[in-house]
Amino acid sequence: LGHPATKGMTNDNLWIYIERTKTRGKLLKLGRSYLKKNNVLILEFDKYGVLNKKEFYDKENMKEINFAKAITENDVRKENFIYSFLSSIRQKMESRKK
Secondary structure, X not given: OOOOOEEOOOOOOEEEEEEEEEEEOOHHHOOXXXXXXXXXXXXXXXXXXXXXXXXXXXXXXXXXXXXXXXXXXXXXXXXXXXXXXXXXXXXXXXXXXX
């Protein structure tokens, strides 16, 4: 199989392989491209490298998956904004001292 397309964010023992193939449609679809294959293979290993769980999803199976609609807050960006704001104020104060 080779290297995985991605690994788990919190778990390096979770490997994800993605296969995606697009092709041109026939005359009825006016030559628009459509998704021919959209396969995902998820492998989960234990700490010894032995396969624990294998999940395979194709186009039909993916329609059954419900995705979370929650939005993840980005605390790093907020800190960067506050840090840059305070830094600019500090620079202005130091420039007035000179």
